[in-house]
Amino acid sequence: DAKTTQPNSMESNEEEPVHLPCNHSTISGTDYIHWYRQLPSQGPEYVIHGLTSNVNNRMASLAIAEDRKSSTLILHRATLRDAAVYYCILTPPSNNNDMRFGAGTRLTVKP
Amino acid sequence: DTGVSQDPRHKITKRGQNVTFRCDPISEHNRLYWYRQTLGQGPEFLTYFQNEAQLEKSRLLSDRFSAERPKGSFSTLEIQRTEQGDSAMYLCASSFLDSNEKLFFGSGTQLSVL
Numbered sequence: 001d002a003k004t005t006q007p008n009s010m011e012s013n014e015e016e017p018v019h020l021p022c023n024h025s026t027i028s029g030t031d032y033i034h035w036y037r038q039l040p041s042q043g044p045e046y047v048i049h050g051l052t053s054n055v056n057n058r059m060a061s062l063a064i065a066e067d068r069k070s071s072t073l074i075l076h077r078a079t080l081r082d083a084a085v086y087y088c089i090l091t092p093p094s095n096n097n098d099m100r101f102g103a104g105t106r107l108t109v110k111p
Numbered sequence: 112d113t114g115v116s117q118d119p120r121h122k123i124t125k126r127g128q129n130v131t132f133r134c135d136p137i138s139e140h141n142r143l144y145w146y147r148q149t150l151g152q153g154p155e156f157l158t159y160f161q162n163e164a165q166l167e168k169s170r171l172l173s174d175r176f177s178a179e180r181p182k183g184s185f186s187t188l189e190i191q192r193t194e195q196g197d198s199a200m201y202l203c204a205s206s207f208l209d210s211n212e213k214l215f216f217g218s219g220t221q222l223s224v225l
Contacts, residue, residue: 034213036214041218042216043204043216043217044204044214044216085153087153098159099214100156101153101155101156
């Protein structure tokens with residue numbers, strides 16, 4: 001399975017943008033890139049996913065490098081409610097909802 | 112639609128006892144997943160079902176663990192002869208088999224083995 005590498009933790013100030021990086025140098029040409037987040041005492045929740053092109057939704061933006069060896073989750077204006085563990089996950093095309101989680105990045109948002 | 116429901120939310124048991132957890136997925140979802148999560152770690156895949164068929168089991172799922180999904184609706188995860196190392200959050204997720212379909216997770220069952 002292709003693996004991802006994320007920083008253990010990051011800090012942000014409230015109402016500022018946050019860029020959460022993810023390295024996936026062994027990604028195959030058809031793996032999808034997914035981001036989930038886990039708020040305290042809850043199960044993970046879907047944030048965004050993409051294949052090659054950058055993606056935007058109401059929660060976040062996903063910027064994918066041209067060589068697809070890395071990606072960045074962008075929260076445009078962090079709020080206290082965005083404090084969570086963020087997971088970057090690759091899935092094979094044969095099983096696009098087969099999520100295998102790493103340790104993720106713990107995001108702290110300071111008021 | 113109330114989302115993925117897990118019961119109980121918390122379970123405290125003594126070592127050696129059997130425990131069973133239940134997961135009710137979103138009604139039209141045909142895939143159901145079980146994960147285990149310990150403190151400070153991401154969720155670890157245990158097993159998944161497509162309808163009533165159990166299609167994959169992780170090596171983490173020892174012989175003491177058994178999961179079922181009769182009739183392709185709710186699922187149960189049973190742990191026999193619990194050990195202290197089984198203490199963890201057990202998460203259930205469901206999805207509709209389709210390209211790029213996302214997983215919806217329940218809030219989990221927190222198991223403490225004393």
